[in-house]
Amino acid sequence: MFHKVKNVSALPDFKLSVQFAEGVTKSYDMKPLFTKIPAFQKLKESPAEFIDVTVDVGGYGIIWNDELDLSCDELWENGTMVVTPFDGLMALSDATMLWGLNESTLRKAIAYGKLVNGVDVCKFGKQWVISIDAMKREYGDVS
Numbered sequence: 001m002f003h004k005v006k007n008v009s010a011l012p013d014f015k016l017s018v019q020f021a022e023g024v025t026k027s028y029d030m031k032p033l034f035t036k037i038p039a040f041q042k043l044k045e046s047p048a049e050f051i052d053v054t055v056d057v058g059g060y061g062i063i064w065n066d067e068l069d070l071s072c073d074e075l076w077e078n079g080t081m082v083v084t085p086f087d088g089l090m091a092l093s094d095a096t097m098l099w100g101l102n103e104s105t106l107r108k109a110i111a112y113g114k115l116v117n118g119v120d121v122c123k124f125g126k127q128w129v130i131s132i133d134a135m136k137r138e139y140g141d142v143s
Helices: 031-036 038-045 047-051 072-078 092-099 103-111 132-139
Strands: 005-011 015-020 025-029 061-063 069-071 080-082 089-091 121-124 127-131
Touching (some): 031 038, 061 072, 069 072, 092 127, 103 127
Antiparallel strands (some): 025 080, 061 069
């Protein structure tokens, strides 16, 4: 299963904060890569370039340039879980993708009270956020 990356931020000491679609945040330490993979040494020598990290199109990894990237699986498997106030929350669009549902299915579940606004879901501006626990309760584990 792909653990799609939603956001990445450079942190001090060549670490990354990586937020995944599942509502999980992990810290990834780049320093071991500097000795294992010589191409990554360039980021150590140019901290300004290290800070310029972005999410690859589709969320399948992160990139710095055409030559340097890391896969979402590498970040997931070797990252360290970080506890945040946003753990267990995800965008409605991410939930529909992971569970293979139409967004209208979740919107109807909200309208009919199956997913309770303010408990299971909440709207921030135009974006709905849903708890992973509510998704598992109503639709089972992600396959």
